[in-house]
Amino acid sequence: xxxxYVNFVxxxxxxxxxxxxxxxxxxxxxxxxxxxxxxxxxNTKIALNIAEFAENHPDINLKDYLNNISSTxxxxxxxxxxxxxxxxxAPFRENTLSNSAKxxxxxxxxxxxxxxxxxETFVTGFFANELKNTIGVPLTHNKEKYALFLRPDIKLxxxxxxxxxxxxxxxxxxxxxxxVLFTAKYLVNPISKLTTATKSLADGYFNVDLDIxxxxxxxxxxxxxxxxxxxxxxxxxxxxxxISNISHDIQSPLSNIKGYTNLLESESISPKEKSNYISIINxxxxxxxxxxxxLLLLASLDRDEDIMKRKSFNVGxxxxxxxxxxxxLMGEKGITLGFTLPNVEIVGDPSLLYTVWDNLLxxxxxxxKTHGSIEISIEEKEKSVLVTFEDTGIGxxxxxKEKIFDRFYRADTARTRSVEGTGLGLSIVAAIVELHGGxxxxxxxENEGTAFIVELPLS
Numbered sequence: 240x241x242x243x244y245v246n247f248v249x250x251x252x253x254x255x256x257x258x259x260x261x262x263x264x265x266x267x268x269x270x271x272x273x274x275x276x277x278x279x280x281x282n283t284k285i286a287l288n289i290a291e292f293a294e295n296h297p298d299i300n301l302k303d304y305l306n307n308i309s310s311t312x313x314x315x316x317x318x319x320x321x322x323x324x325x326x327x328x329a330p331f332r333e334n335t336l337s338n339s340a341k342x343x344x345x346x347x348x349x350x351x352x353x354x355x356x357x358x359e360t361f362v363t364g365f366f367a368n369e370l371k372n373t374i375g376v377p378l379t380h381n382k383e384k385y386a387l388f389l390r391p392d393i394k395l396x397x398x399x400x401x402x403x404x405x406x407x408x409x410x411x412x413x414x415x416x417x418x419v420l421f422t423a424k425y426l427v428n429p430i431s432k433l434t435t436a437t438k439s440l441a442d443g444y445f446n447v448d449l450d451i452x453x454x455x456x457x458x459x460x461x462x463x464x465x466x467x468x469x470x471x472x473x474x475x476x477x478x479x480x481x482i483s484n485i486s487h488d489i490q491s492p493l494s495n496i497k498g499y500t501n502l503l504e505s506e507s508i509s510p511k512e513k514s515n516y517i518s519i520i521n522x523x524x525x526x527x528x529x530x531x532x533x534l535l536l537l538a539s540l541d542r543d544e545d546i547m548k549r550k551s552f553n554v555g556x557x558x559x560x561x562x563x564x565x566x567x568l569m570g571e572k573g574i575t576l577g578f579t580l581p582n583v584e585i586v587g588d589p590s591l592l593y594t595v596w597d598n599l600l601x602x603x604x605x606x607x608k609t610h611g612s613i614e615i616s617i618e619e620k621e622k623s624v625l626v627t628f629e630d631t632g633i634g635x636x637x638x639x640k641e642k643i644f645d646r647f648y649r650a651d652t653a654r655t656r657s658v659e660g661t662g663l664g665l666s667i668v669a670a671i672v673e674l675h676g677g678x679x680x681x682x683x684x685e686n687e688g689t690a691f692i693v694e695l696p697l698s
Contacts (some may be wrong), residue, residue, distance in 0.1 A: 250422050254415055254418045254419060254422065255415065257414075257418065258410075258411045258414035258415040258418060259411055261410070261414055262408075262410035262411040262414060265410055266410065275353065275354060275356075276354060278353055279351055279353040279354035279374065282353060282374045282389060282390065282391065283349060283351070283374050283376070285313075285374075285389065286374045286375075286376040286387060286389045287349075287376050289305075289308055289376075289378075289387065289389070290376050290377065290378040290379075290387055292304075293378055293379075293380045294378065294379050294380060297380060297381045301317075301380050301385075302325065302327075305317060305325075305327045306327055308327070309327040309328030309329075309392075310328070312391060312392045313328055313389055313390070313391060313392055314326075314327070314328040314329050314330075314331060314368070314373075314389070314390050314391075314392055315327040315328055315387065315388070315389050316331070316334075316336070316370055316373065316387075316388040316389075317378075317385055317386070317387055317388075318341055318345075318385065318386045318388075319383060319384070319385050319386075320345055320383070320384050320385075328392060329368075329392050329393070331368055331369060331370045332367075332368040332369060333368070333369040333370060333371075334370050335369070335370060335371065336370040336371055336388070337371075340352070340371070340375060341375075341386050343375070344375040344376065344377055344386035344387075344388070345377065345384055345385075345386045346377075347377045348377070349374070349375065349376055349377075350373070350374065350375025350376075350386075350388070351374065352371050352372050352373045352374060352375065352388075352390075353372055353373065353374060353390065356371070356372045368390075368393060370388065372390060373388040373389055373390040374388070374389050374390065375387065375388045375389075376389075429449070429457040429458075429460075429461060430457070432448075432449055432461075433449065433460065433461065433464060435447075436448075436449055436464060436468070440468055440471065443475070445468050445469070445471060445472035445475070447464075447465070447468055449461040449464060449465060477645065485530070485534075489527065489530070492523035492524070492526045492527050493523075493527075495519065495520075495523045496520050496523050496524065499516040499517075499519050499520050500520065502516055503516055503517070530663075533663045533664070533667060534663070536594070536667055537663060537666070537667060537670070540667070540670045540671070540674070546588075546591070547588045547591070547674060548588050548590070549586055549587060549588055550586070550587075550588075550589065551584055551585070551586050552584070552585065552587070552589045553582050553583065553584055554583050554584075554585050554592070554617060554624065554626070555580040555581050555582045555583050555617055556582065557589060557592070557593060557596070558578070558580045558596060558615065558617065558626075559580055561593065561596050561597060561600060562576065562578060562580075562600075562615070565600055565601075565604065568604055569604060569613070572604065572607065572609060572610075572611075573609055573610040574604060574607055574610070574611050574612065574613055575610075575611070575612040575613070576612070576613050576614075576615070577612065577613070577614045577615070578614070578615040578616065579615075579616040579617065580615065580616075580617050581617055581619065583617055583619050583624050583697075584697075585624055585695060585696075585697055585698075586697070586698050587675050587695065588671075588675070591671045591674070591675075592671065592675070592695075594667065594668075594671060595668045595671050595672060595693065596626070596628075598664040598665065598667065598668050599628040599668065599691050599693075600613070600615070600628060601664070602628075602664065602665070602691075603628050603629075603630040603632065603689075604630075606630070606632040606633050606689070607630045607631060607632040608631060608632060608633070611630060611631040611632060611688075612630070612631050613628070613629070613630045613631075614627070614628075614629040614630075615627065615628055615629075616629075619697075622696060622697055623677075623694050623695060623696050623697060624694070624695050624697055625692055625693070625694050626692070626693045626694075626695070627690060627691070627692045627693075628690065628691045629688065629689070629690040629691075630688050630689055630690075631687070631688040632688055632689060633685070633686060634683045634684050634685040634686050634687050634688055634689055635681070635683040635685065635689055636685045639683075640681055640683055643665055643681060644665050644666055644668075644669040644679075645666065672693055672695070675695055675696070676695075676696050677693060677694050677695040677696065678693075678694045679691065679692070679693050679694070680692045680694075
């Protein structure tokens with residue numbers, strides 16, 4: 240995955256290289272089309288003026304005159320009709336010049352070597368210190384014919400190139416700024432989308448559209464953001480479902496309490512009916528009490544309060560005490576109980592772990608079939624202990640197994656119409672087990688039964 244840092248560096252270097260190449264090509268085109276013809280024309284005029292001065296002053300020493308001219312920043316080559324050659328000023332890097340060019344100038348024509356120099360880049364074209372990259376003009380002095388070839392010295396050319404280099408630099412800066420503006424939009428656009436998506440999320444709209452095809456930090460951030468939005472949407476739906484369920488779970492016992500309280504006010508009810516109504520009211524009050532206790536416990540776990548009171552205790556003895564308290568209920572449903580509960584010492588919060596065993600055994604009874612069975616076992620390993628609750632109840636399908644530990648989730652109500660619950664029990668179980676550094680697994684087959692396995696560290 241390319242990082243945003245690498246993208247930024249690559250794009251910046253790419254902009255610099257691209258703008259440099261483009262600016263160079265534009266400057267070269269400017270040189271070939273404008274500057275080279277102008278340079279050729281200017282140096283032709285200078286060469287003709289030198290030749291004219293020499294012709295008009297036959298008494299001067301031609302070599303001394305050309306030496307003086309070369310000292311002002313020019314390279315000069317002089318050849319007479321007999322082929323005798325003379326050089327003045329800085330030496331040429333390459334002295335190759337065709338005889339036809341020499342004869343052309345000796346015959347009175349002008350040689351435009353600068354203008355007709357090969358169409359190469361101006362770095363080699365403008366600064367090529369070659370004899371063929373010169374201006375050739377005919378010169379007559381004391382009735383002798385010469386061919387005078389001239390070009391500016393390198394130092395002089397650098398002074399003349401300041402304007403071109405300034406244009407080259409300006410073009411690079413302008414092109415770089417334009418490209419940075421476009422690439423900055425490419426880099427910033429996902430951040431702007433994330434800002435808009437965040438505002439949508441704050442307003443309760445969870446269906447946001449982000450670019451997840453990028454392979455950098457922004458792409459990963461977008462994917463994480465979408466996962467977060469999906470989780471928030473699930474939590475919001477669960478919250479709405481929870482409010483609906485809790486409202487029902489509170490309203491239902493309250494309505495029953497109110498209804499049976501009104502019945503108790505009637506003077507015509509028998510003592511047996513009165514006792515039955517009071518029993519129902521107490522049962523509904525117990526339901527409300529259980530619900531509020533679970534909500535308070537979940538709130539404490541959510542706030543990460545220091546509710547753990549760790550100590551060493553015998554989990555086998557604790558489980559036997561739990562079994563004794565449920566013996567009458569299992570007897571009512573005709574459920575057979577089998578258990579293997581050796582004495583195993585673990586370190587944890589006995590009260591919280593009792594809540595775990597209580598919820599798991601209660602579920603095993605609640606969702607079991609009439610005349611079914613429950614098996615409870617404790618198995619000590621090297622560094623952990625496994626506590627298993629296995630029943631022959633209605634079981635869970637694959638979808639239910641994935642959601643069974645979600646808060647406020649209840650299994651298919653069509654299969655559990657006679658079972659009441661808050662949907663909080665197993666989420667409390669999972670939270671307490673996690674608080675103890677343990678794990679909880681569920682194995683289940685629909686209509687065959689369920690097994691919950693809790694693994695806790697021994698210390």
